[in-house]
Amino acid sequence: MSTLIGDMPQQPMADGSTIPKPIKPWKPTPKQLLPDLLGAITAVVASLIVVAITPLAGGLGLIATFFSVSIVVASTISWIRQDRKAAANSVSTIVIYFLAAFVLLPVVSIIFEIIRKGAPGLSLGIFFSDMSVTSSDAPLNEGGLLHALVGSLYVVALATVVSIPIGLLTALYLTEVNGKAAGVVRFFVQAMSGVPSIVAGLFIYAVWMISFGGTYTTAAGSMALAILMIPTVARTAEEVLKLIPTDLREAGLALGATQWKTVALVVIPAARSGLITAVILGVARVAGETAPLLLTIGGNDAMNWNPFSGNNSALPFYIWKNFGLGTETAIARAWTGIFVLMVVVMIFFTLTRILGNKKR
Amino acid sequence: MSQIKVNSLASVASARSSETSSQGVGLEARSIHAWFGQKHVLSDISLDFYSGTVTALIGPSGCGKSTFIRILNRMHEFIPTAAMAGEVLLDGKDIYRSGVDVTKIRLGIGMVFQKPNPFPSMTIKENVLSGLKLAQIKINNSDELLEDCLVRAGLWSEVKDRLDQYGGTLSGGQQQRLCIARSLAVKPQVLLMDEPCSALDPGSTLRIEETIRELSETMTIVIVTHNMQQAARVSDYTGFFLSDGGPGQLIESAPTSQIFSNPKDKRTEDYVTGRFG
Numbered sequence: 001m002s003t004l005i006g007d008m009p010q011q012p013m014a015d016g017s018t019i020p021k022p023i024k025p026w027k028p029t030p031k032q033l034l035p036d037l038l039g040a041i042t043a044v045v046a047s048l049i050v051v052a053i054t055p056l057a058g059g060l061g062l063i064a065t066f067f068s069v070s071i072v073v074a075s076t077i078s079w080i081r082q083d084r085k086a087a088a089n090s091v092s093t094i095v096i097y098f099l100a101a102f103v104l105l106p107v108v109s110i111i112f113e114i115i116r117k118g119a120p121g122l123s124l125g126i127f128f129s130d131m132s133v134t135s136s137d138a139p140l141n142e143g144g145l146l147h148a149l150v151g152s153l154y155v156v157a158l159a160t161v162v163s164i165p166i167g168l169l170t171a172l173y174l175t176e177v178n179g180k181a182a183g184v185v186r187f188f189v190q191a192m193s194g195v196p197s198i199v200a201g202l203f204i205y206a207v208w209m210i211s212f213g214g215t216y217t218t219a220a221g222s223m224a225l226a227i228l229m230i231p232t233v234a235r236t237a238e239e240v241l242k243l244i245p246t247d248l249r250e251a252g253l254a255l256g257a258t259q260w261k262t263v264a265l266v267v268i269p270a271a272r273s274g275l276i277t278a279v280i281l282g283v284a285r286v287a288g289e290t291a292p293l294l295l296t297i298g299g300n301d302a303m304n305w306n307p308f309s310g311n312n313s314a315l316p317f318y319i320w321k322n323f324g325l326g327t328e329t330a331i332a333r334a335w336t337g338i339f340v341l342m343v344v345v346m347i348f349f350t351l352t353r354i355l356g357n358k359k360r
Numbered sequence: 361m362s363q364i365k366v367n368s369l370a371s372v373a374s375a376r377s378s379e380t381s382s383q384g385v386g387l388e389a390r391s392i393h394a395w396f397g398q399k400h401v402l403s404d405i406s407l408d409f410y411s412g413t414v415t416a417l418i419g420p421s422g423c424g425k426s427t428f429i430r431i432l433n434r435m436h437e438f439i440p441t442a443a444m445a446g447e448v449l450l451d452g453k454d455i456y457r458s459g460v461d462v463t464k465i466r467l468g469i470g471m472v473f474q475k476p477n478p479f480p481s482m483t484i485k486e487n488v489l490s491g492l493k494l495a496q497i498k499i500n501n502s503d504e505l506l507e508d509c510l511v512r513a514g515l516w517s518e519v520k521d522r523l524d525q526y527g528g529t530l531s532g533g534q535q536q537r538l539c540i541a542r543s544l545a546v547k548p549q550v551l552l553m554d555e556p557c558s559a560l561d562p563g564s565t566l567r568i569e570e571t572i573r574e575l576s577e578t579m580t581i582v583i584v585t586h587n588m589q590q591a592a593r594v595s596d597y598t599g600f601f602l603s604d605g606g607p608g609q610l611i612e613s614a615p616t617s618q619i620f621s622n623p624k625d626k627r628t629e630d631y632v633t634g635r636f637g
Binding site (some may be wrong): 024081 | 391393395400403434437442443444445446456457458459461462463496
């Protein structure tokens with residue numbers, strides 16, 4: 001080792017004076033984008049004209065015309081610029097863009113509608129009071145949905161606490177243990193994920209209320225939600241764990257670890273982000289469920305801090321009830337309830353994502 | 361010890377060079393720089409690749425060989441943070457010039473990857489002919505082409521009775537030769553190989569090296585390799601890349617026999633004699 005790389009004389013360019021500017025020659029220049037831009041404008045103008053002078057009136061007619069004109073214009077431009085293959089590529093690109101926009105359209109319009117109708121009922125007060133002393137036609141600044149918010153958090157939190165261990169352990173059984181019953185368990189998990197939510201509610205109603213003579217409680221509601229949540233968590237977690245390469249497991253075992261230690265210290269940490277997604281999907285499945293709650297938590301207009309005794313409300317229940325009441329203010333309250341439910345779910349997802357993505 | 365090694369490599373290399381005759385320049389890299397985000401990974405690489413020859417790129421891990429070879433057929437741009445400077449000339453025309461059809465560039469400059477990657481949903485026959493389908497090329501005598509490609513890739517005798525089996529049923533070395541056959545079917549001028557033998561056993565490596573030798577009679581081949589014996593065995597020219605912690609640089613490029621027997625740069629000598637890297 002007589003010579004080290006560091007001993008070498010410095011290469012030219014170390015001073016940075018002759019290093020050229022980094023460029024991305026594969027990115028189209030504005031000049032190259034011009035035909036595309038002109039094509040897009042042509043497509044818009046042409047479809048407006050077509051809609052104006054033909055019976056293809058209305059939004060649907062405009063979209064249909066715009067779609068066909070875009071395909072024609074884009075493929076013509078690509079054909080002129082390159083060849084038939086590029087034209088075919090353009091057609092598929094346009095179709096995919098339109099389909100993506102088609103998916104976006106209802107989502108955006110739902111969110112827009114919820115904000116438009118839900119915002120008037122929003123005030124700080126609704127997060128600090130319940131409906132126990134407020135009638136359905138009272139002004140929006142009276143009463144609130146604290147009871148429903150707390151009920152929702154209770155019922156979802158309890159369901160999550162029950163479902164996460166059961167769901168994840170089921171997934172571990174299916175992937176890591178892979179015992180004799182794995183096939184049967186997998187079949188039932190898949191069958192369970194297709195259970196209609198009201199059946200889950202009816203099941204708890206039949207077992208808890210009718211057989212055991214229990215009463216409406218928050219906990220009964222969360223058991224119904226857990227029935228819906230467990231298969232979602234288990235199936236997603238199973239798919240995630242299946243993606244972890246066998247090499248990693250073998251590397252752990254080859255270091256003399258037991259299977260339990262390998263799973264706990266190697267497999268699960270490697271799959272962490274995906275397992276968090278599994279839980280999120282599970283929560284998303286149940287957060288807005290209404291039908292099972294109607295049969296299990298009974299509804300309440302006042303606060304109930306005890307999840308194991310007495311009726312309770314939840315945001316979906318609150319929304320359902322207020323729509324049923326039918327007065328103008330009640331319907332406004334229902335929309336506000338939808339808005340709050342949406343924001344709560346969004347905050348929860350964002351938090352979980354941030355926690356899940358933290359540098360390991 | 362290292363002296364013996366350098367001599368033996370040099371003799372292998374000179375035996376190789378004596379039988380080659382270089383023709384025109386097939387592919388030229390001019391002042392290539394590359395960046396990933398702010399990180400400058402390749403600095404001022406200029407290298408000519410002659411038609412009908414094999415050029416080996418050697419150097420320690422992380423010196424930018426793979427980045428460089430990916431720049432040669434415009435695969436670099438698939439990395440979102442990537443940027444570059446310089447020109448790559450194929451038949452005297454820059455493959456990065458504006459308005460060029462990138463699919464035609466990649467059709468002319470094929471690539472074989474480090475890990476054999478036959479398409480899992482296709483049979484051996486379909487794999488070889490997949491390039492025609494993907495690049496939408498129509499030909500009449502596909503069976504002839506199939507046999508021709510497999511023969512040139514040195515795989516025909518092993519698979520001629522099982523052309524309808526899936527590519528995944530072959531061994532690693534056979535899969536890699538299948539991938540070479542697949543690249544040949546679209547008749548590229550240049551074939552880039554990024555450590556094509558690093559996942560293979562010595563027997564398969566030998567077969568692939570024979571294949572490379574045969575192919576080099578009709579095309580320009582660039583091969584990245586960590587195996588110095590391989591560079592000495594298969595290549596006519598060798599480029600030595602090195603990074604001193606900064607961007608990777610081309611320290612020396614010369615006929616392979618010269619790199620292994622009489623390198624100009626001390627660092628090249630140290631590397632080929634195994635003193636570092």
